[in-house]
Amino acid sequence: MSNSCCCCCTWIDQARVGILERWGRFERLAEPGFHLLNPLAGQWVAGILSTRIASLDVRIETKTKDNVFVQLVCSIQYRVVRENADDAFYELQNPKEQIQAYVFDVVRALVPRMTLDELFEQKGEVAKAVLEELEKVMREYGYSIEHILMVDIIPDASVRKAMNEINAAQRLQLANVYKGEAEKVLQVKRAEAEAEAKYLGGVGVARQRQAITDGLRENILNFSGKVEGTSSKEVMDMIMITQYFDTMKDLGNSSKNTTVFLPHGPGHIRDIGDQIRNGLMEASSAQLNAE
Secondary structure: OOOEEOOOEEEEOOOEEEEEEEOOEEEEEEOOEEEEOOHHHOEEEEEEEEOOOEEEEEEEEEEOOOOOEEEEEEEEEEEEOHHHHHHHHHHOOOHHHHHHHHHHHHHHHHHHHOOHHHHHHOHHHHHHHHHHHHHHHHHHHOEEEEEEEEEEEEEOHHHHHHHHHHHHHHHHHHHHHHHHHHHHHHHHHHHHHHHHHHHHHHHHHHHHHHHHHHHHHHHHHHHHHHOOOOOHHHHHHHHHHHHHHHHHHHHHHOOOOOOOOOOOOHHHHHHHHHHHHHHHHHHHHHHHHHO
């Protein structure tokens, strides 16, 4: 607060109000500007108050309903009511301590009825309750409470650590659930793919065998029709021998094959032919029975 004073004059800066007394008794409020005083009549400026908004940060430690100690930081914005500046000057010796005392009283009466989670969710309600109580009390002393902000809620360090661990555990549990579901879907899809692959492989083998059977049948019929005096058995034996030698040729030309021992001789070729014929006959018989 700046104030310049001489023997018979003084001035009050903008956004301030002066308290004029005569012989120690309040006389009037001095508005911003230049004022003439009569010292011989006992006039003088007892004090100057600012009418600007002031801010006071109050730190309160209290306990919640679930027995958690927390520190609350409230920011109170207040100002002197110009019309009641004399009450603000004479009634309160230390307005900051008075405001702080009322904030303590309201917060410590309200917060213990809330859990920690409710306090975080309803901090605006706490600020509103403090504002209503302070506004009602401080207006009698010439002060107006403009705003109250609940700046911060600080639980004990061990409580914050526990809350972070709980949050981390919940998120890890949820991640494991998602991971398990993903692995389950992957296994199901893999099993479905394997089943589909086996099914398609079986279809391919069946079609391959059907094509071989159809080719053999067609070759036998063509050869028997063009060459007179030949039977189906003789044609089949010749085809078996031809395929046998083709197989031997492929095994010999392949560089990736190791040594392979195969029975060789006319008797073995006849046995192979008999086995193929028996297999074809059994397949045909099974097909006829199914129909």
